[in-house]
Amino acid sequence: MRIYNYGSINIDHVYQVAHLVRPGETLASQDYQRLLGGKGANQSIALARAGAHVTHWGRYHAHDADLLAPLSKAGVDMSALQTVPEPSGHAMIQVDVHGENAIVLFSGANQSFQPPDVEDLLATAAVGDWLLLQNECSCTAAMMQAASVKGLHIAFNPAPMTAAVQGLPLEKLAVLFVNESEVLALLGESAQTPLDQDWLAAKLQQRWPQTRVVVTLGGQGACCFYQGEVACVPAFAVEAVDTTGAGDTFIGYFMQALMNEQSLAVALQRACAAAALSVQHAGAAASIPAAQDVAAFLQREAST
Secondary structure: EEEEOOOOOOOEEEOOOOOOOOOOOOOOOOEEEEEEOOOHHHHHHHHHHHHOOEHOOOOOOOOHHHHHHHHHHOOEEOOEEEEOOOOEEEEEEEEEEOEEEEEEEHHHHHHOOOOOHHHHHHOOEEEEEEEEEOOOOOOOOHHHHHHHHHHEEEEEEOOOOOHHHOOHHHOOOOOOEEEEEHHHHHHHHOOOOOOOHHHHHHHHHHOOOOOOEEEEEEHHHHEEEEEEEEEEEEOOOOOOOOOOHHHHHHHHHHHHHHEEEEHHHHHHHHHHHHHHHHOOOOHHHHHHOOHHHHHHHHHHHHHH
């Protein structure tokens, strides 16, 4: 089964800092790297390393071609990538000594898609294929509508969350990836502490009855709500070095397991394990583990 990822390609400028910069402060960086990033690119690499057959649909400026090597090395099909005159999307990322990050994003080439481009891309897809999207490329609504008409299964990660997400045809989704604050915002509900899972399951079943809603809970793990049922797994206890890309790693591994008809509990556990491995290393794409490393990690955890 093939999955197409209509996703961002960004150039990450990563700065290691003692603490995240405060308003009005000038802070010296302890290290700097220029790396491939973007939620789309990261998720494609995670899918490929998990074992999925993934084709990436994305755009970048030609002078950044040298940074695409991680996509190729991971086994991502890059045949549909396009170069454009616009500058590549890029992100300014601060990472502090505790592994927390702050990000400023410029969309660039990711926002250059027009409605006719959507039809051209979908021409290569077939009924029953999967489509993964984030909220970093233009024409997201058009892509969802056209993919649904063509009979694709659609998974969506609405990050970065904006008010426009409420207007998207979310009822057409097979999978929706959100964190706790995002799912409550989409439902128009206020924050809860702790989150009442039975209440949320009922709300989601009423709103999106045919959608698997995966809610990531940070250090608490993750849950999947589907047709009134809830599957949850706890997070693995590890020491975080850099949390950048952990969510993208989670999504890639979850989707690969789901596409291979693993249970929701197994898909969640595998995704949480992959994310736990990723946060122990610096960088986004560079920190995404290989499938054999995730399997070995789960085996070690099961024996302790």
